[in-house]
Amino acid sequence: MHRIPIARRTLFAGAALLAAGLAHPAFADETPQRGGTLKIAVLGLDTADPHRHTGSIAVQQVFVETLTSIADDGTVRPFLAERYSVSADGRTYEFAIRRGVRFHNGRELTAADVKANFERVRDTVKRGWLTSAMKLLTAVEATDSHTLRVSLSEPYAPFLNLLSELWIVAPESPGWAGTITRPIATGPFAFGEWQPKVRFRAPAHKQYWMAGKPYLDAVEFDLRDADDNSLALRAGDLHVARVPHDKAAQLKREGKVGVQHLKDTTWYFWSFNNRKPRPPFDDVRVRQAVTYMLDKPAYMRFIAGDAGVVTNQMAAPGNFFWDKALHEADRHAKPDPEKAAALLREAGVDPAAHTVRIVSWQDPYTQIVVQAMRRLGFGVDHQALDDIGAQRRLGQYDWDIAPMSSGPRADIFLRFVRMTSDGPNPVLWGGVQDGEFDRLVAQAVAAPDPADVRRNYLSAWQRAMERYYTVVVGHSANAIGVRPEVRGYTTGFTWGQHSAGGGVAFTWLAGNRS
Amino acid sequence: MTTLTAGSGSDSGRSRPAARRPVIVIGLAAAVLLLAAAGPELVANDPLAQSLELRNAGPSAAHPLGVDPLGRDMAARLAAGTRLSLAIALAGSAVALLLGAGVGLVAAVAGGWLRSVLMGLVDLVRTMPGVLLALVLMVALGNGAAPVILALGLAFAPIFALVAAATYRREMAAGYVQAALVLGSGRFALLRRHVLPNIVGALVTQAALVVPRAITTESVLSFLGLGVAPETPTWGRMIADGVPYIETAPHAALVPMMALSLVTVVCVLAGDRLRATLDPLRDTGTPRP
Numbered sequence: 001m002h003r004i005p006i007a008r009r010t011l012f013a014g015a016a017l018l019a020a021g022l023a024h025p026a027f028a029d030e031t032p033q034r035g036g037t038l039k040i041a042v043l044g045l046d047t048a049d050p051h052r053h054t055g056s057i058a059v060q061q062v063f064v065e066t067l068t069s070i071a072d073d074g075t076v077r078p079f080l081a082e083r084y085s086v087s088a089d090g091r092t093y094e095f096a097i098r099r100g101v102r103f104h105n106g107r108e109l110t111a112a113d114v115k116a117n118f119e120r121v122r123d124t125v126k127r128g129w130l131t132s133a134m135k136l137l138t139a140v141e142a143t144d145s146h147t148l149r150v151s152l153s154e155p156y157a158p159f160l161n162l163l164s165e166l167w168i169v170a171p172e173s174p175g176w177a178g179t180i181t182r183p184i185a186t187g188p189f190a191f192g193e194w195q196p197k198v199r200f201r202a203p204a205h206k207q208y209w210m211a212g213k214p215y216l217d218a219v220e221f222d223l224r225d226a227d228d229n230s231l232a233l234r235a236g237d238l239h240v241a242r243v244p245h246d247k248a249a250q251l252k253r254e255g256k257v258g259v260q261h262l263k264d265t266t267w268y269f270w271s272f273n274n275r276k277p278r279p280p281f282d283d284v285r286v287r288q289a290v291t292y293m294l295d296k297p298a299y300m301r302f303i304a305g306d307a308g309v310v311t312n313q314m315a316a317p318g319n320f321f322w323d324k325a326l327h328e329a330d331r332h333a334k335p336d337p338e339k340a341a342a343l344l345r346e347a348g349v350d351p352a353a354h355t356v357r358i359v360s361w362q363d364p365y366t367q368i369v370v371q372a373m374r375r376l377g378f379g380v381d382h383q384a385l386d387d388i389g390a391q392r393r394l395g396q397y398d399w400d401i402a403p404m405s406s407g408p409r410a411d412i413f414l415r416f417v418r419m420t421s422d423g424p425n426p427v428l429w430g431g432v433q434d435g436e437f438d439r440l441v442a443q444a445v446a447a448p449d450p451a452d453v454r455r456n457y458l459s460a461w462q463r464a465m466e467r468y469y470t471v472v473v474g475h476s477a478n479a480i481g482v483r484p485e486v487r488g489y490t491t492g493f494t495w496g497q498h499s500a501g502g503g504v505a506f507t508w509l510a511g512n513r514s
Numbered sequence: 515m516t517t518l519t520a521g522s523g524s525d526s527g528r529s530r531p532a533a534r535r536p537v538i539v540i541g542l543a544a545a546v547l548l549l550a551a552a553g554p555e556l557v558a559n560d561p562l563a564q565s566l567e568l569r570n571a572g573p574s575a576a577h578p579l580g581v582d583p584l585g586r587d588m589a590a591r592l593a594a595g596t597r598l599s600l601a602i603a604l605a606g607s608a609v610a611l612l613l614g615a616g617v618g619l620v621a622a623v624a625g626g627w628l629r630s631v632l633m634g635l636v637d638l639v640r641t642m643p644g645v646l647l648a649l650v651l652m653v654a655l656g657n658g659a660a661p662v663i664l665a666l667g668l669a670f671a672p673i674f675a676l677v678a679a680a681t682y683r684r685e686m687a688a689g690y691v692q693a694a695l696v697l698g699s700g701r702f703a704l705l706r707r708h709v710l711p712n713i714v715g716a717l718v719t720q721a722a723l724v725v726p727r728a729i730t731t732e733s734v735l736s737f738l739g740l741g742v743a744p745e746t747p748t749w750g751r752m753i754a755d756g757v758p759y760i761e762t763a764p765h766a767a768l769v770p771m772m773a774l775s776l777v778t779v780v781c782v783l784a785g786d787r788l789r790a791t792l793d794p795l796r797d798t799g800t801p802r803p
Contacts, residue, residue: 228758250762298566302584364755367584367745371564382743383657 030487032215036509037201038486041222041229041241043495045200048191049180050167051121052128057165059221061496062202062504063104064167064185067095067114068160069500070410070493072263074319076160079500080109080168080186081148090155090448097146102207103170104190111142116171118150129414131424133162155446157453161411187498188214188505197223208505215488215508219497233257233481239509240489241481245304248479258484261307261477263493264408265316267415268303268473270294270369271404275431276397278357280349287468289343290356290401293372295335296473303365304476313461314415316475320450321412323458332471340376351377357399358382361390369403394427404428407478408494416441416457419464432469485510539787542780550600553593561590561747570763580765583755588769591747595770596777598742599749602659603728606666610728611721613667614674621675622682623705636675644669644727645734652740662741666728677720681713722785726778733774749774 043056050064069079078084081095101109122134139151152159169176170184183191186209189202200221204214222238229241230251243251243259251257272287280286300308312330315321344351356378360366362385370382385393394402406428409415417423419432420441426432437460444456464470480491487510490502497503554561559577565585573580579588614636621632639647648665655661685691686709694704729749735741736750744751749770756767 244758246759246762295566302566302569362739362744364584364744368564368566370743370745371562371584374562380743382745384739384744385657386739 030510032488032508033510034215034508035217037218037220038216038240038504038507038509039220039222039238040497040504041224041226041232041238042480042497043242044197044223044225045194045221047179048183048194049175050169050183050185051117051125052179056495058495058497059200059223060167060183061187061498062189062219063187063191063205064169064183065187065498066164066166066168067097068163070161070164071499071501072490072493074264074493076164077500079164080114084160086160090157091152093150093152093159094143095148095150097148098209099146101186101209103186104184104205105170105172106207107170107172109168109186110145111148112145113171114148114168115140115142117166117168120171120176121166128424129165130162132417133159155448157445157447157450158411158413162413164410189216189219192218195223197225199223210505213505215506216504219504230257230481233483236483238481239483239486243479243481245307245476245479248307248481249305251481256484258482260480260482260489260491262408262480262491262495263477265309265475265477266405266407267314267316267475268300268365268405269403269470270473271402271428271430271470272468273397273399273401273430274469275433278398278400280347280354281400283347283349284468285343285347286349289340289347289349290373290376290378291332291468291471292336292340292343293376294332294369294471294473295372296333299365299368300474300476302368303474307479308474308476310474312465312472314472315412319412321454321457326458326462326465337375344376352379355379355381356401358401358403359390359393359399360384360403361387363405366403369401373401391425391427394430397431402428402430410494412457413441413445416444416460419469429470432464434463434467434469437463437469536787539780539783543784546596546600546777546780549593550597553596554590557587557590557593559587559590561586561594562745563587570759570766572763572765579769580763582752582766583759583763586747588752588765591752592769592773595747595749595752596773598659598747599729599732599774600777602662602732602741602748603666603725605663606728606732607670607721607724609663609667610670610724611674611717614671614676615678615717617671618675618678619682619705622679623701633675633679636672639668640672640676645731648731648735649738649740652735657740657742659742662732662735665735666731669731670724670728673724674717674720677716678713681716682709685709685712719785719789722781722788725785726781729778729781730774 043058045059046056047053050060053060065080067079067081067084069077071077080098080101082098084093084095086093095114097109097111097114103109118137118140121130122137125131133156136152136154136156137150138153139149141149143149168186169180173180173182173184175181185191186205188205188208188210190205192201192203194200200223201218202220203218204216208214226232228244228247229238230243230247232238233241233243233251234257248259252259272281296310300310309316310333311317311322311327312332313322313326317327356373358366358370358373358380360369360382366382366384370380373380383393393399406415418426419429420438421433421435440456440460440463444453444460447453447456478495482489487508489504489507492499492503498505563586565581567585568577568581569583569585571577571581577587577589579592582588582591617632617636621629648669651665651668652661655664691704691708694708699708732741732748733750733753736748737754739754741748741750752770753767753774756763756770760767
């Protein structure tokens with residue numbers, strides 16, 4: 001079999017991911033039809049309070065919107081803010097709130113509403129994505145009915161991107177003082193009937209601000225978290241659904257159900273226990289040795305087939321924060337069992353005398369790591385747990401290796417922040433405690449020039465690589481199956497099903513009779 | 515061809531399918547036990563070794579039952595899985611027998627409020643389906659072989675408690691026990707020398723019927739990811755690994771499914787045969803008083 005060298009394969013895949021986002025859809029010239037209910041299954045809805053979500057944003061983004069939105073290429077775009085400006089020192093932001101935007105109860109959105117949302121998140125939400133940004137707020141002022149000025153104590157590069165997850169909810173929403181139970185917002189669909197873990201139905205917002213949209217009467221989410229939605233797609237029980245990579249390949253071959261990919265990637269990695277490393281994994285030579293046992297190309301082929309990309313960085317090839325030279329210098333691009341054994345000998349470690357504790361989710365790919373450890377001669381105690389169980393166990397820091405993955409994010413900062421000493425939910429990355437790493441990330445965040453931001457992030461990542469905090473295996477973009485009667489639907493940068501440039505507000509059903 | 519038997523319990527005097535003949539049942543059971551005992555040593559391949567480039571490959575000379583989604587030899591995993599699944603099921607059944615029979619006998623012998631409390635607890639546990647109870651226990655106990663065995667033991671113990679209590683009462687009402695009491699036998703001696711030997715048969719028979727249920731329950735737990743570590747070859751794990759590929763590589767799920775079905779049937783037949791042999795109330799051809 002002819003194999004493309006991995007570096008070229010990587011670049012090709014990265015280019016393909018970009019091309020998928022830029023392609024002109026064939027349905028663009030058709031006249032949209034109105035009506036119908038779009039049945040969709042992507043990720044879940046864990047709370048009715050958008051400010052307190054701890055999981056996916058895929059569902060809530062259809063009923064609640066934000067000041068900014070992330071475009072297909074990862075850059076930030078205006079959304080509920082019609083435009084914005086940033087002061088020269090990077091500390092003051094002025095947002096022109098879009099006029100004529102109405103909440104689901106008919107009231108018009110004002111700058112005072114947005115201010116109230118900033119304050120609610122700052123004052124009541126702890127340890128979320130926006131925590132570090134909210135700590136920098138020095139003032140939030142509604143200078144007139146549709147202008148909001150936000151002042152920060154220091155420049156903060158990811159601010160606009162992170163605002164794509166600061167959801168704007170009407171303060172009169174029930175539960176505003178505690179936990180919102182029925183959010184009143186501005187999205188193209190309203191918060192309708194919610195059966196947790198079963199179903200969520202969102203009827204169309206008749207006064208939605210995008211002219212003529214949405215086309216659908218409603219969207220209905222299947223929240224049952226099925227592993228494989230491909231049969232439901234084929235049968236027509238679902239119109240749009242997340243599908244595993246191998247099923248996506250099968251759907252593509254059959255040609256009856258289309259396949260799109262999210263524009264950002266999920267990255268696969270394994271972390272060492274960095275907070276309380278157990279011998280012998282407190283020796284970087286041992287970490288290096290076990291990493292030499294990992295066959296990255298085989299690992300990614302198992303996960304994503306030809307859609308996988310092997311690299312050694314948090315950002316995927318094609319991303320602004322990905323570095324080609326760093327990628328080409330990856331010493332673990334191919335496995336080297338002899339070198340692994342030699343490093344263990346050099347460290348004076350007899351693997352047979354140690355049992356590696358591996359904590360993971362129940363994904364099959366984690367077994368590749370287990371077998372690599374066995375081949376090196378270690379005993380293995382593998383605890384494969386559900387999400388909550390794994391996070392609880394990881395938080396005990398009594399393990400050695402955790403093979404994990406993490407999905408698309410609105411800004412690269414949201415990947416780096418998880419490895420900072422006081423970052424949110426750091427357990428998947430072994431609870432890194434490294435002041436110098438923190439300093440480099442802080443410098444990246446505070447740098448006004450994008451080139452400086454990138455340079456600092458790359459320096460931080462280089463440090464993480466040298467110390468083997470986390471070893472990146474590669475990336476793949478999640479696949480979404482789309483039935484042929486669905487028109488106008490395009491995936492976004494993240495799992496969110498609604499953005500300024502696409503998603504369910506733009507979607508319609510061909511041949512709909514309702 | 516049919517065979518008429520005298521004194522063989524429920525199927526006495528009726529024609530029997532070939533599969534229920536003692537020789538065939540014993541032969542099948544022996545084959546299963548042999549596979550569990552010697553199978554892993556007879557298969558050359560390592561059940562854990564992965565050849566990712568071969569994943570989901572069909573049967574071949576090197577891999578007679580094909581290769582699973584992680585490139586592991588199905589025959590090696592099936593052999594290793596037979597041993598592990600049977601061992602867990604047998605151990606779980608043994609725990610259930612000891613625990614359940616112990617509780618049932620204590621309740622029956624003690625009587626009074628203790629009997630009410632113990633048998634009330636047994637009835638409470640019985641109201642929950644075995645699989646559901648085992649699931650709850652596994653969530654509480656965590657993963658691993660020992661928690662599975664304990665969960666199976668607790669889930670199936672009530673059956674043995676009821677059988678032990680009922681057969682104890684039946685034996686205590688029998689004439690020979692009354693005679694022993696009249697002759698001055700102590701309660702403990704009566705239990706040890708006369709009653710226990712006569713209820714062992716019923717308990718062993720029940721155990722034989724519980725084993726196939728324990729096998730399927732263990733498989734369900736493993737299928738749901740609550741059993742042993744995911745790479746450990748058990749039938750439930752193998753089925754769970756293979757199901758996502760049922761369209762493209764059906765052998766990955768069908769091989770362990772067929773093994774589970776076959777062994778469950780063999781265990782049921784063996785249990786039925788044992789019950790027919792040991793049941794003290796079996797029809798021996800002699801009129802009952």
